Amino acid sequence: MSNKAVFCATDYKNSCHTENQTSVTEFVLLSLTDILEFRITLFGVFLAFYLLNVTGNFFILVITILEKALHTPMYYFLGNVAFFDIFFSSVTVPKMLADFFSTQKTISFNGCISQLHFFHFMGGSEVILLTVMSYDRLIAIGDPLHYFSIISPTFCVILIFGSWMFGFLHSLLHTVLTAILPYCGPNLVEHFFCDIKPLLKLACTDTTLNQKILNIITGYLTCMAFLLTLISYVLIGRIVLKMKTVEGRKRAISTCSGHLTVVILLYGTALFTYIRPATQDILDQDRGAAVLFTVVTPALNPIIYTLRNKDMKKAISRVIKKLSL
Numbered sequence: 101m102s103n104k105a106v107f108c109a110t111d112y113k114n115s116c117h118t119e120n121q122t123s124v125t126e127f128v129l130l131s132l133t134d135i136l137e138f139r140i141t142l143f144g145v146f147l148a149f150y151l152l153n154v155t156g157n158f159f160i161l162v163i164t165i166l167e168k169a170l171h172t173p174m175y176y177f178l179g180n181v182a183f184f185d186i187f188f189s190s191v192t193v194p195k196m197l198a199d200f201f202s203t204q205k206t207i208s209f210n211g212c213i214s215q216l217h218f219f220h221f222m223g224g225s226e227v228i229l230l231t232v233m234s235y236d237r238l239i240a241i242g243d244p245l246h247y248f249s250i251i252s253p254t255f256c257v258i259l260i261f262g263s264w265m266f267g268f269l270h271s272l273l274h275t276v277l278t279a280i281l282p283y284c285g286p287n288l289v290e291h292f293f294c295d296i297k298p299l300l301k302l303a304c305t306d307t308t309l310n311q312k313i314l315n316i317i318t319g320y321l322t323c324m325a326f327l328l329t330l331i332s333y334v335l336i337g338r339i340v341l342k343m344k345t346v347e348g349r350k351r352a353i354s355t356c357s358g359h360l361t362v363v364i365l366l367y368g369t370a371l372f373t374y375i376r377p378a379t380q381d382i383l384d385q386d387r388g389a390a391v392l393f394t395v396v397t398p399a400l401n402p403i404i405y406t407l408r409n410k411d412m413k414k415a416i417s418r419v420i421k422k423l424s425l
Contacts, residue, residue, distance in 0.1 A: 124283040124302075127212050129195070129205045130290050132387065139200045146391075149399040150193045156402030157182035160412075167415040173256040174240065177233045178405060180260055181226060181362075185398035188222040191215055192293040192394050199292065209283075212294035217275040219293065223393075224321065225267025230363055231325040232259045234332035237359060241352050242339050270321060277310055291387055293394075329363055358404045365397045 133139055160182040164175045192215065199205040207215070240247050274296055281303035291298040296314055300307040333356070340352045406412045 124209060124285055124287045126206045126208050127287045127289045127294065127299075127302075129199055129207060129292055129294075130288065130387075131199055131205060132196075132292055132391070143197060143200045146193065146395050147197055149395045150189060150197070153189050153395075153399040153402075154186055156399065156406075157185045160402050160405065163412065163415050163419055166419055170411065170415055173236055173251045173253075174233070175411075176256055176260065177229060177236060180229055180263070181233075182402065184222050184226040184229070185401050188219070188226065189394055189398045191218045191222065192390075196292045207294065212289070212299070213275060213279045215294045216278060216296065216299070217271050219295070220271035220274055221267050223267070224270045225263050227322060227325050227366065228263040228266050229260070230359070230366065231329050231332075232263060233359055234329040234363070237356050238332045238336055241336055241355065270317070273317070274314065277313065281305060281307065281310070291390070293390070295390070326363075333360065354410070358409060361404050362397070362401055365400070366393060 131139070132142060161179055164170045164179040164182075195207070195215070236251055239250050243250065278296055278299055281300075282305050283299075283302055284304045286302065289298045289302065296310075300310055300314075303310075336352070336356060340349050343349050343352065406416065
């Protein structure tokens with residue numbers, strides 16, 4: 101940050117609009133650890149997870165495009181989830197990895213706001229799409245004969261486009277409300293990337309409204325999406341229990357198990373992070389939760405979806421055979 105920037109130490113709630121005060125032009129991100137040995141270890145582990153995420157999800161994208169047998173709504177949704185996972189992590193993880201060994205852990209104001217926007221854009225869109233996928237699985241198991249007439253190509257595109265737009269508008273709201281706040285110092289973001297809560301702590305004005313909007317809108321979005329997903333799985337459970345054959349039950353459970361695992365991992369950490377007030381202890385906990393849903397979960401998704409999906413495994417085998425010829 102420029103030396104001209106002035107700390108609003110006398111009254112943290114007063115905005116920095118006086119002649120002798122200037123706005124923060126860059127932020128400093130907090131590293132996960134200052135211990136060199138831990139930094140080296142975490143760098144190696146997180147890099148491995150990130151590479152697994154990018155290669156695994158890119159492979160899913162390629163398979164769903166090349167294999168005509170996977171040109172169905174379920175795999176269109178899965179392809180979009182793979183895309184979201186790649187860019188969701190790419191918004192934060194490369195910067196975090198670089199900062200492990202950087203003496204200048206800075207990010208420009210515009211870069212910080214952009215990071216915040218795309219992080220919530222990708223994450224919010226994926227949350228909505230996972231809810232859509234639970235409805236898709238409900239129709240596939242509950243009414244298989246009419247599946248393709250209900251989840252038609254046009255309806256499929258509408259659902260995917262709606263997920264993108266809902267995530268974008270949700271992110272845009274928080275981005276604008278956070279960007280227009282006055283920041284006059286300090287400029288240390290108590291996180292390894294620019295997120296809403298740590299930035300609200302740095303604003304030299306009252307952020308009560310922003311915090312309420314974050315808790316209400318993001319909390320409502322996450323809880324409603326989770327509730328709709330839960331309702332779909334309750335209905336799926338009732339259908340499965342009524343099935344007369346063990347084979348039919350196994351097939352239905354196999355179809356849903358991968359998606360359900362991803363839902364639990366993603367929603368659990370999102371609810372844990374965004375519906376609580378911002379205090380120092382909670383921000384420390386949020387950094388740990390953020391590592392889980394930015395580094396670990398996106399890398400596990402392709403493993404979960406491919407190992408528990410017979411159609412995907414068969415498609416992978418066919419593509420490998422074609423490439424080996």
